[in-house]
Amino acid sequence: MTKRERNWLLLLPGGAWFLIMLVLPLTVVFIFSFGERGDAGGYVPAFTLEQYANLPARLTAFENTMILAPIGTLISMLIAYPLAYQLAVNTSRKWKTVLLVLVIVPFWTSILIRSYAWIYILGGQGIPNLLEMLGIEGVRLIYTPFAVLIGIIYGYLPLMVFPIYVSLDRLDKRLLEASSDLGAKPFATFMQVTLPLSVPGIATGCMLVFILLMGEFLIPALLGGGKVFFVGNALVDLFLQSRNWAYGSAVAVTLIVIMLVTVTVYMRLISRLNTQRDDVSIM
Amino acid sequence: MNVSPAPAGLSSDRFREETAPVAELRAVTKRFGDVTAAKNLNLTIDRGEFLSFLGPSGCGKTTALRMLAGFEQPTEGDVLIDGGIVNDSPPFCRPVNMVFQSYALFPHLTVEQNISYGLKQRRPRMDRSEISRRVARALDTVRLAGFENRKTFEMSGGQQQRVALARAIVNEPKLLLLDEPLAALDRKLRKEMQIELQDLQRQLGITFVLVTHDQEEALSLSDRICVMRAGEVVQMGTPRDLYDDPKTKYVADFVGTSNFFEGTVLSVKEDMAQVELADGSRFEGRASDSFRETETVCLSIRPEQIRLTGKAEDGAIEVVVQNRIFLGEHTEYLVRHSSLGNIIVLAPRQAELAGTAFNQGDRAWLNLSREAMLVLRQD
Numbered sequence: 028m029t030k031r032e033r034n035w036l037l038l039l040p041g042g043a044w045f046l047i048m049l050v051l052p053l054t055v056v057f058i059f060s061f062g063e064r065g066d067a068g069g070y071v072p073a074f075t076l077e078q079y080a081n082l083p084a085r086l087t088a089f090e091n092t093m094i095l096a097p098i099g100t101l102i103s104m105l106i107a108y109p110l111a112y113q114l115a116v117n118t119s120r121k122w123k124t125v126l127l128v129l130v131i132v133p134f135w136t137s138i139l140i141r142s143y144a145w146i147y148i149l150g151g152q153g154i155p156n157l158l159e160m161l162g163i164e165g166v167r168l169i170y171t172p173f174a175v176l177i178g179i180i181y182g183y184l185p186l187m188v189f190p191i192y193v194s195l196d197r198l199d200k201r202l203l204e205a206s207s208d209l210g211a212k213p214f215a216t217f218m219q220v221t222l223p224l225s226v227p228g229i230a231t232g233c234m235l236v237f238i239l240l241m242g243e244f245l246i247p248a249l250l251g252g253g254k255v256f257f258v259g260n261a262l263v264d265l266f267l268q269s270r271n272w273a274y275g276s277a278v279a280v281t282l283i284v285i286m287l288v289t290v291t292v293y294m295r296l297i298s299r300l301n302t303q304r305d306d307v308s309i310m
Numbered sequence: 311m312n313v314s315p316a317p318a319g320l321s322s323d324r325f326r327e328e329t330a331p332v333a334e335l336r337a338v339t340k341r342f343g344d345v346t347a348a349k350n351l352n353l354t355i356d357r358g359e360f361l362s363f364l365g366p367s368g369c370g371k372t373t374a375l376r377m378l379a380g381f382e383q384p385t386e387g388d389v390l391i392d393g394g395i396v397n398d399s400p401p402f403c404r405p406v407n408m409v410f411q412s413y414a415l416f417p418h419l420t421v422e423q424n425i426s427y428g429l430k431q432r433r434p435r436m437d438r439s440e441i442s443r444r445v446a447r448a449l450d451t452v453r454l455a456g457f458e459n460r461k462t463f464e465m466s467g468g469q470q471q472r473v474a475l476a477r478a479i480v481n482e483p484k485l486l487l488l489d490e491p492l493a494a495l496d497r498k499l500r501k502e503m504q505i506e507l508q509d510l511q512r513q514l515g516i517t518f519v520l521v522t523h524d525q526e527e528a529l530s531l532s533d534r535i536c537v538m539r540a541g542e543v544v545q546m547g548t549p550r551d552l553y554d555d556p557k558t559k560y561v562a563d564f565v566g567t568s569n570f571f572e573g574t575v576l577s578v579k580e581d582m583a584q585v586e587l588a589d590g591s592r593f594e595g596r597a598s599d600s601f602r603e604t605e606t607v608c609l610s611i612r613p614e615q616i617r618l619t620g621k622a623e624d625g626a627i628e629v630v631v632q633n634r635i636f637l638g639e640h641t642e643y644l645v646r647h648s649s650l651g652n653i654i655v656l657a658p659r660q661a662e663l664a665g666t667a668f669n670q671g672d673r674a675w676l677n678l679s680r681e682a683m684l685v686l687r688q689d
Binding site for chain 2: 199201202204205206207208209210211212215219220223224
């Protein structure tokens with residue numbers, strides 16, 4: 028077996044997986060998006076742009092996704108960074124492991140169950156009830172965009188913490204000493220050394236969380252209570268409830284295109300930010 | 311410290327700056343938990359000198375350097391810079407710069423940005439044109455002009471080393487601290503950089519403090535060497551002092567190569583001591599310290615101070631040649647004495663040219679002159 032043949036053989040399982048699980052379904056969805064809904068639902072072959080023309084009917088779902096996903100990503104990042112910083116810089120080796128495990132503990136139970144807990148916390152028996160005891164009445168949290176935001180930040184925070192933690196943990200502490208030695212006060216060192224060198228971690232975390240948030244449907248369904256709809260919810264609705272596969276496919280294709288554009292622009296921006304660096308590769 | 315009154319015309323502050331040693335450690339002890347990294351260090355660093363801390367790893371030399379830089383605070387005692395106590399002053403407040411062992415160059419900055427980093431931290435802000443002028447001069451000094459926009463990770467070890475040097479000297483520190491700066495370079499490059507370091511130090515007139523475990527490096531670069539062991543200063547002096555007049559076996563062993571024979575003092579007369587070795591043979595040597603009779607001591611003789619001859623002379627001892635290594639200008643012999651064991655002898659090339667060369671298995675005689683023998687404390 029030549030080296031070339033062996034390389035092809037090694038690529039075979041991954042390539043086959045990629046073809047069957049990604050390329051094929053995407054092609055099907057793409058073709059469906061130009062079709063029509065059958066009388067009893069499902070898909071009828073056709074070539075029409077009608078489904079795309081109909082997109083504005085689901086504008087709210089797109090709006091919610093495009094607003095809440097970036098905000099959720101941003102807030103997660105702002106919460107995760109100080110946390111990751113403390114873990115990486117100011118925590119003894121012994122406690123690091125314990126605290127890192129605590130960060131991933133939520134993953135041990137299903138997001139479904141954890142979201143139900145939030146329904147209780149944000150619902151009438153939870154925080155609003157407590158506020159009422161303090162004399163603040165009429166606060167409504169559950170089934171609002173705020174509740175969805177809380178839910179997604181809660182759910183995706185660990186995914187943000189880890190990449191940032193890794194980039195800060197890997198940071199050569201001698202660089203911080205060198206900066207101090209050269210006359211930079213602690214805050215100046217943070218801004219000029221720590222922060223720029225942790226950009227790869229921030230970029231990876233944001234990318235990870237943002238992509239997953241764009242496709243989220245469970246948290247909006249539970250905490251948004253049918254009032255705060257994401258594109259993911261629209262898809263569930265179209266494919267499973269109204270069985271309008273053609274229209275659902277058009278919505279899906281549109282979401283994919285939006286993601287592709289956003290992620291490409293984002294990568295460009297980040298790589299421009301990092302032109303002077305070797306140790307950066309985002310994903 | 312002896313300070314004579316300030317001459318007229320010099321303000322006392324200014325006077326202090328110009329006459330006080332540039333840095334000083336006074337009874338400095340540093341403990342990390344149960345470990346004492348530095349024990350009662352007392353030393354002064356003179357303006358413009360090249361001082362080396364020499365010792366094996368873990369001897370406290372790096373701790374001493376880090377206390378001068380401000381990365382560590384002394385547990386006891388005082389660290390002074392320019393006559394003022396700086397114990398609690400953080401690194402960014404000290405007029406001191408360090409060249410790190412692994413260089414610690416900022417990977418996200420270009421060569422120019424690395425070098426200008428220190429100047430850019432100054433408040434009030436330094437003029438941009440002034441910064442670029444000084445950076446250009448520093449680059450020139452380390453012979454890296456034209457590398458401004460390079461990324462540091464694209465450069466060779468020697469070049470990175472020079473960027474690290476430029477990044478420190480551009481700030482014109484009172485004290486330049488070098489933490490094993492040449493350890494990562496290969497032998498040839500290390501030699502070159504040693505010469506460059508020495509030139510640089512003369513050219514800039516900045517006080518250099520070097521930490522090294524390489525005795526050759528310390529000997530060739532330093533004005534003074536501070537030999538350390540287990541957190542303590544063992545001996546301090548010029549390279550020549552340390553080589554010719556080591557006070558202990560440790561120093562004689564660490565600085566240069568030497569042959570050692572253990573024995574006890576029989577008698578002391580003026581600065582000469584008579585020593586009896588284990589086999590009963592007696593030798594006389596220069597006493598490096600005052601010794602009591604019956605004290606256990608160590609006789610030391612440098613390999614190049616032994617004369618190897620082919621016939622028995624008065625007082626010579628008989629040996630058998632074990633091994634011969636040709637070193638160019640010298641030949642190194644390993645010879646064996648029946649009771650003293652192995653002895654290293656360094657014979658100059660002339661001796662060999664004059665016909666006194668020995669082969670393995672030859673009988674030969676060693677002349678151990680009493681002037682060359684040193685009686686050392688057995689520490």
